Amino acid sequence: MASSEIDALTQALARLPGLGPRSARRAVLHLLKKREAAMAPLLRALDAVNERLATCCTCGNVDTTDPCSICADPRRDARMLCVVEDVSDLWALDRSRLFPGRFHVLGGRLSALEGVRPEDLTIDALIGRIAAGGIDEVVLAMNATLEGQTTAHYIADRIERFPVRVTQLAHGLPVGGELDYLDEGTLAQALRARRPVV
Amino acid sequence: MASSEIDALTQALARLPGLGPRSARRAVLHLLKKREAAMAPLLRALDAVNERLATCCTCGNVDTTDPCSICADPRRDARMLCVVEDVSDLWALDRSRLFPGRFHVLGGRLSALEGVRPEDLTIDALIGRIAAGGIDEVVLAMNATLEGQTTAHYIADRIERFPVRVTQLAHGLPVGGELDYLDEGTLAQALRARRPVV
Numbered sequence: 238m239a240s241s242e243i244d245a246l247t248q249a250l251a252r253l254p255g256l257g258p259r260s261a262r263r264a265v266l267h268l269l270k271k272r273e274a275a276m277a278p279l280l281r282a283l284d285a286v287n288e289r290l291a292t293c294c295t296c297g298n299v300d301t302t303d304p305c306s307i308c309a310d311p312r313r314d315a316r317m318l319c320v321v322e323d324v325s326d327l328w329a330l331d332r333s334r335l336f337p338g339r340f341h342v343l344g345g346r347l348s349a350l351e352g353v354r355p356e357d358l359t360i361d362a363l364i365g366r367i368a369a370g371g372i373d374e375v376v377l378a379m380n381a382t383l384e385g386q387t388t389a390h391y392i393a394d395r396i397e398r399f400p401v402r403v404t405q406l407a408h409g410l411p412v413g414g415e416l417d418y419l420d421e422g423t424l425a426q427a428l429r430a431r432r433p434v435v
Numbered sequence: 436m437a438s439s440e441i442d443a444l445t446q447a448l449a450r451l452p453g454l455g456p457r458s459a460r461r462a463v464l465h466l467l468k469k470r471e472a473a474m475a476p477l478l479r480a481l482d483a484v485n486e487r488l489a490t491c492c493t494c495g496n497v498d499t500t501d502p503c504s505i506c507a508d509p510r511r512d513a514r515m516l517c518v519v520e521d522v523s524d525l526w527a528l529d530r531s532r533l534f535p536g537r538f539h540v541l542g543g544r545l546s547a548l549e550g551v552r553p554e555d556l557t558i559d560a561l562i563g564r565i566a567a568g569g570i571d572e573v574v575l576a577m578n579a580t581l582e583g584q585t586t587a588h589y590i591a592d593r594i595e596r597f598p599v600r601v602t603q604l605a606h607g608l609p610v611g612g613e614l615d616y617l618d619e620g621t622l623a624q625a626l627r628a629r630r631p632v633v
Contacts, residue, residue, distance in 0.1 A: 240499040242487060246480035252473060253462040260453035266523050267452050268481075269497040272488060275450060280485055282444035283466075283478050289440060290470060299467040301438040325464050 243269070295366075297342030297359055299324050307331065307339060314338045316373040320363060320392060322346050322380060330378060338376075341366065346384045347391055360392060367399050374402040381408060441467070493564075495540030495557055497522050505529065505537060512536045514571040518561060518590065520544050520578060528576060536574075539564065544582045545589055558590060565597050572600040579606060 243265060251261035268276045286301060293305035300306055307313060307327075317338025321327050327340045343358040367375065377392060379385035393403050408426035410419065419427075441463060449459035466474045484499060491503035498504055505511060505525075515536025519525050525538045541556040565573065575590060577583035591601050606624035608617065617625075 249477040255458035264451040279447040
């Protein structure tokens with residue numbers, strides 16, 4: 238249909254999550270038509286990120302600086318550490334702006350099925366950060382899946398011997414959730430963790 | 436959440452059709468994690484296209500060469516000319532590999548509402564190509580919308596005086612279409628254009 242360069246661009250875009258061949262073609266057409274307004278900014282942004290991309294040696298976040306902008310931020314509370322499975326979880330929590338501390342990215346979750354063992358994750362580095370001191374609370378913010386919770390239990394066991402408070406995210410009804418549509422697991426957790434009304 | 440460079444990339448991607456802030460973030464994370472497999476090819480492809488992007492002076496196609504790869508292809512039947520509203524229509528028809536001729540992109544459709552007049556489209560250039568001779572058939576492949584069909588009628592009027600056959604795409608049931616789900620306009624067209632069975 239078009240030149241090999243345009244084909245290559247379409248294929249590169251089609252491999253992104255959430256895009257397929259059809260939406261990639263639409264995106265390419267948009268880029269071709271809006272060269273100044275869409276193509277140029279995307280190219281500049283991609284170039285800048287590619288140039289300076291780095292993984293934070295401390296927390297495992299992906300950023301354009303190392304240490305990352307969160308680890309380097311002096312306003313962050315260094316005594317609180319939130320442990321997440323993945324960079325996407327870190328971003329999700331950070332977007333909420335509710336957690337004032339720093340993060341630690343495990344790089345996955347323990348999984349017997351997929352053969353992911355503790356040494357495949359950054360658990361030793363996490364222990365090292367805690368052993369170094371200065372941390373009061375470790376928030377285990379794994380996903381509410383079987384593997385996520387297994388990982389949380391494993392980590393809780395490993396850091397038991399340190400004088401830190403270990404907490405995990407609450408389970409229960411999501412905001413806006415209707416009982417009728419929720420699974421039994423969520424309902425059971427919400428009931429078990431019920432609180433007195435003021 | 437992240438550095439300004441990563442933010443800029445997310446915003447540039449979020450402005451593409453079919454992507455929003457959430458899918459753009461997922462795409463950026465994918466790019467950050469797969470630097471060699473995803474980021475580098477996308478950057479190379481974007482760079483190559485941006486470097487060589489051109490609009491074909493003959494037909495209006497967007498390509499990395501001028502004349503475009505279709506106009507320059509000697510295997511294309513120069514006696515057949517297919518007129519389309521937009522580059523995306525050209526690509527859609529060309530993907531089907533059913534049309535052996537060349538194309539002409541109008542750059543839009545006549546629209547009283549949006550104030551698009553004949554001189555805003557490449558109609559004069561189309562007349563010029565037909566007046567230059569060598570064309571036997573002009574296929575009007577406008578969209579089956581009111582404005583598309585108005586544009587087709589206007590063009591048909593303008594090229595009536597030339598010794599060319601003017602045709603348009605058939606209207607009727609789409610392949611796989613069920614009568615029950617089709618609008619009355621399509622059914623009326625399909626009935627009006629009914630054909631004898633063998």
